[in-house]
Amino acid sequence: MPLETVFSFVLVTSLLVMSPGPNGVLIAKTTPTSGRAAAFSNVGGFVTAFFLHGTLSILGISVLLVHSAEAFFAVKMLGAAYLFWIGLKALRDAFSGKGIAPSVAPARRRRTLTRAYGEGFLTNALNPKVSMFYLAAFPQFIPAGDGAISAAFSLVAVHSIINVLWFSSLIVLLSRMTKAARNGAFQRWLKGVTGLVFMGFGLKLATLRP
Template sequence: MAWSEIITFTFVATLLVISPGPNGVLIAKTVPTSGRAAGFANVLGFITAFYLHGALSILGISLLLVQSAFAFTLIKYIGAAYLCWLGIKSLIAAFKGIAPATNIAPARHKRTLFKAYLEGLFTNALNPKVSMFYLAAFPQFITPGETALSTSFLLIFIHSTLNAIWFGLMVILFSGLTKFARNGNFQRWLKGVTGTVFIAFGIKLASFRP
């Protein structure tokens, strides 16, 4: 694989990573109430999901999802339902309200690292658009005669590393603002925005056509 192809893929993947999406919203919701470690657990879940989608793409299972209308629709609606479920939970928490004079104590709403990891994993694992990105990207950057397996995992590694860097920086940023972000009024506003965005992404995913 030539360096020009690696640089091109890195540029395309970077645009995908930094574009607004549910991953950034999940980080913004997790870090203020559960801490930096939980945010990094979210990121680890993201990366695991990327390798899962990459493995499925390499093995050809994702191709079945694209070719089978039923399989694609099933995975798509499961992912959309999960995003909408997260959104509804956040909106309920926002409408319940938090007294202006109170602050959210970290321990009251703290996620375990495993739960934070699962949230990051499922947010991406149930999104068939990740597999479709790999299915579209792999053939473009694999030179005939190369070992498709090693080249594909190189591309997955690049994509995962970009995600780790970008969202890792986001975790550090939000952890630095934790004292302000734990304010009750800010949390209510954040939960409302988070819920709205997650539901919007869920509806967008449900209406997505390959």
């Protein structure tokens, strides 16, 4: 695979990863309320979903999601419903004070690492926008001929590494603010903002056209 192709892919995926979206919102919510380990579990879920979408793209299933109106609509609405649901839950917690840790307690919540991993995975796996990226942009970077499949999975790995580096930096930055962020009023504000943003992403996703 030409180095030029790799650099181009790195540029495109870096912009994609760093652009505001549900992943960043989820990390911003998880780090101060559940700690670094849970946030890194979120990232693990992101990476798994990237490999899922990459595999579907390589196998051609993503084509079905874009060219089949029924399949696209089903996946789109499922993803929108998930984002809207976790946004609604965050808003509920913000108003009720449920899950708000005392200011003197460690940054803990009733969220296991498995649950955090699942949240990260579903945030990406149920988002047709990611499928559309892997359908529209991803194939353009895959060289034709022998070794195409291994090259494709190498690019997915590059995308995953960029994702891990970016969100790990974000987690470290947010965790340094954890003591201040443990404040109950701050957590309520964070949950409220998170809820509104996630619900907004859900509504935006529901109106997305292929």
